[in-house]
Amino acid sequence: MLRIGLTGGIGSGKTTISSLLKEKGIPIVDADIIAREVLKEYPIVLETIKEKFGTKFINENGELTRREFGNFIFKNPLKRLEYEEIIMPYIKKEIFDQMNEYERLGEVACVVDAPTLIEQGLNECMDFNILVWVDTQTQIERVKERDKLKDEEVLDRINSQMSLNEKRKVVDFIIDNTFTIEETKKQVEKLVKVIKSGV
Numbered sequence: 001m002l003r004i005g006l007t008g009g010i011g012s013g014k015t016t017i018s019s020l021l022k023e024k025g026i027p028i029v030d031a032d033i034i035a036r037e038v039l040k041e042y043p044i045v046l047e048t049i050k051e052k053f054g055t056k057f058i059n060e061n062g063e064l065t066r067r068e069f070g071n072f073i074f075k076n077p078l079k080r081l082e083y084e085e086i087i088m089p090y091i092k093k094e095i096f097d098q099m100n101e102y103e104r105l106g107e108v109a110c111v112v113d114a115p116t117l118i119e120q121g122l123n124e125c126m127d128f129n130i131l132v133w134v135d136t137q138t139q140i141e142r143v144k145e146r147d148k149l150k151d152e153e154v155l156d157r158i159n160s161q162m163s164l165n166e167k168r169k170v171v172d173f174i175i176d177n178t179f180t181i182e183e184t185k186k187q188v189e190k191l192v193k194v195i196k197s198g199v
Helices: 014-023 031-041 043-053 066-075 077-104 136-147 151-159 164-170 181-196
Strands: 002-008 028-030 109-113 128-133 173-176
Touching (some): 014 181, 028 031, 031 043
16 A cells, blocks of 8 residues: 655645545545544543643643644744654554554555654655645735634744745655645646556
8 A cells, every 4th residue: 555645834735635635535644633533532641731731721621722732832842842742652653553444444545644744754654745835925824814823823833843845855746735726636636646556
């Protein structure tokens, strides 16, 4: 089975590409969904977050207040690294479990959709990697519109990840998502042909 990494930055449109690939019958392992599920599946993660960061980011239902916690860790790089050290081993375990299950089911390919694919070294475990690229201004505008965040909050999130121009240097395919959805779909069609041909 082909193992394919898909990454991008916040506001680059990675979710759109992931959805288009899914429509074409390619299974997706979504690291963002896994990150949310891990908090429920492994109570130790939330307990460790409470110990390290206090209870101020836990609501009355015992759930992580993701937006407030996000604002906190994206403003504090060392705190973000602490959080990643807590949660990433569980996320990686689930990613590999899901990939192995798709292989067991006889899928010819599987895409791992992960915003920090390269930062976490997961790209090294893939057969090839795809980057969804946009310019920084487009990123800022899209995130402000989508998440109703202030400029400073958007920039904190963008700057917490490796820049898209840096990521360009280590991937095999680039989808330029700065144009119309029709243009993007054409690029995805080409990519699907490559995937289904087995590269």
